[in-house]
Amino acid sequence: MNTRFLALELRRAVRNGRYLIFTVVVPSVMFVLFVNLYGGGEGTFPNGLPVTTSLMMNMALFGVMAGPLSIGARIAVERGLGWQRQLRLTPLTGSGYLMTKGALGMLVGLPAILLVCAIGVAEGVRMDALHWVGVLATLWLGAVPFVLLGIVIGLVATADGMQAITGLASMLFGLLGGIWIPADVAPDWLATIMKVLPTYWVKQLTEAPFVSGIDIRQALVVIGLWVAGLSLIAVRRYRAQS
Amino acid sequence: MRAGAAVALNGLRKRFGEVRAVDGIDLVITPGEVVALLGPNGAGKSTTVDMLLGLSTPDGGTISVFGTSPREAVVAGRISAMLQSGALLDDATVAEAVGLIAALHRKPMPVAQALEQAGIADLAGRKCTKLSGGQKQRVRFALALVCDPDLLVLDEPTVAMDVETRRAFWQQMRAYTDTGRTVLFATHYLEEAEEYADRVVLMRSGRIVADGSVAQVRAAVSGRTLRAVVPGATDLTLPGVRLVERRGDQITLTCTDSDAAVRALLTRYPTAHDIEITALGLEDAFLALTGEDN
Incomplete structure (x- = not known):
């Protein structure tokens, strides 16, 4: 991969005001709001996880969705502008283009995680260093399906429709994925849907060190299926376009 | 196929549904030539240019650019183009857009030099969305120049320019072609072909109907x-x-x-x-x- 190109793309992405607000600031603000809503986060959920810790992971996960989704979806805009045609007159290959967007998606997911977790520490979340590393890594790798989903949206949607589709996807995967409503309190039918989505299982993985009875194998299978499926769609769609 | 040719097209064909956009073209361009591809809208100029750049695949015939495939020539930075519809990034400055393309090429010229040669050094910090039609064309020109190509292809380069900008643009182009580069430009402005090309290739309905120096074509017709x-x-x-x-x-x-x-x-x-x-x-x-x- 061309790192200089990636660096220039990254600079352009993070300079975008909308990115900074929606994907970096909003998750942190929501986190603080929720902690206050739950009475300062003193309590513990029935599964034994402190409220603040659980909310921190949820909001970090929200940040991991929003940033990567928006990066992939930019592909639709660049295609609409004809910029992709310009790129095709350079040594950059199609897969190189998609991989740069993927790497970019992973990178822009990072600040939201770090900021939310930093606020988590300030709000009193405590865990040992090894667990912090595990949680941060899981949250970050949890961005992978969303990076791919963003790329698929970018390849399928038009520049005009991209915004609406991204918003809808973000809501569906957030709401039904258990970011806003815990699966434990959801009715059975909703819980069934939740357990199909990658969001739910990434959340499960982040909780695994602290809560007993989490099916890690099933989490990896569901997330793996999403990653494989979305990659396949992205590759096929990209081939069809070029 | 002639050895050492900048471009060699042989029996090139492309159809879209029932329309034969390019219907059997043979063309050899030698290095250093400035060739105008002249013809009305729908003559097949853009389709030919797209195939030459490897942006679309011919249905029949062969294309060679400096003895290699179009894609290989693009990767080597030997051929470059100013696209007719090639748009600019909505969230980048002129220098950033040119810098992005430069970053992808193997042996680019400095961005400042490309801007200078395209006559837009003063627009480096300007947002791409805040440019006039003529300025955008010059940015596209800089995007094409930055890989320092041996063959430059221009698809209707002056289409959005007023008379004065057009003249200035061709002056810049003259300076460029004087360095011995090969240029192929598609146009439907007869006077541009007459004034700036060494050779005119006339296209109609996907075929070449006349090919020669400006004087020859004039004499022929x-x-x-x-x-x-x-x-x-x-x-x-x-x-x-x-x-x-x-x-x-x-x-x-x-x-x-x-x-x-x-x-x-x-x-x-x-x-x-x-x-x-x-x-x-x-x-x-x-x-x-x-x-x-x-």
């Missing part, structure tokens, strides 16, 4: 038109006549030598009347060659 009413004409094969058209008794002869033609016509048909001989300008010749068949 110029001449005079002889109109007359000739009652009962049967045989109009006359000396000095290239093309015969007739509607009833009204005949139109496209002549290479109108003097010889009129003498022969009057000898053969003394009743011919309303004789009118007009000179054919390059403009008329262009229209005659590239216009639709009636």
Whole structure:
């Protein structure tokens, strides 16, 4: 991969005001709001996880969705502008283009995680260093399906429709994925849907060190299926376009 | 395929559904030539250019750019293009957009130099969304220059420019071609072809209808038109006549030598009347060659 190109793309992405607000600031603000809503986060959920810790992971996960989704979806805009045609007159290959967007998606997911977790520490979340590393890594790798989903949206949607589709996807995967409503309190039918989505299982993985009875194998299978499926769609769609 | 050719097209074909956009083109361009690809809209210029750049695949025939495939030539930075519809990034400055493209090439020229050569050094910090049509074209020019190509392809480069900008643009281009680069530009402005090209390739309906130096094409197509009413004409094969058209008794002869033609016509048909001989300008010749068949 061309790192200089990636660096220039990254600079352009993070300079975008909308990115900074929606994907970096909003998750942190929501986190603080929720902690206050739950009475300062003193309590513990029935599964034994402190409220603040659980909310921190949820909001970090929200940040991991929003940033990567928006990066992939930019592909639709660049295609609409004809910029992709310009790129095709350079040594950059199609897969190189998609991989740069993927790497970019992973990178822009990072600040939201770090900021939310930093606020988590300030709000009193405590865990040992090894667990912090595990949680941060899981949250970050949890961005992978969303990076791919963003790329698929970018390849399928038009520049005009991209915004609406991204918003809808973000809501569906957030709401039904258990970011806003815990699966434990959801009715059975909703819980069934939740357990199909990658969001739910990434959340499960982040909780695994602290809560007993989490099916890690099933989490990896569901997330793996999403990653494989979305990659396949992205590759096929990209081939069809070029 | 000629060795050392910048471009060699052989029996190139491309169809879109029922339309034969490019219908068998043979063309060899040698390094250092400045070639105008001239023709009306829909003649197949853009389709040809797209295939030359590897942006679309021909249905038949072969393309070689400096002896390699178009894609290989693009990767090597030997061919570059200023695209007609190539848009600019909505969230980058001019220097950033050119910098992005430069970052992808193996041996780019410095961004500042590309901007300088395209005459937009003063626009480096400007957002791409805040440019006039002519300025955008110059940014596209800089995007094409930054890989320092041996062959530059321009698809309708001056289409969004006013007269003055157009002149300035061609001055810049002149400076560039004086360094011995090969340039192929598609245009439907006859005067641009006349003024800036060493060679003119005329296209119509997906085929090349004339190819040569500006002077050669002019000579091939110029001449005079002889109109007359000739009652009962049967045989109009006359000396000095290239093309015969007739509607009833009204005949139109496209002549290479109108003097010889009129003498022969009057000898053969003394009743011919309303004789009118007009000179054919390059403009008329262009229209005659590239216009639709009636």
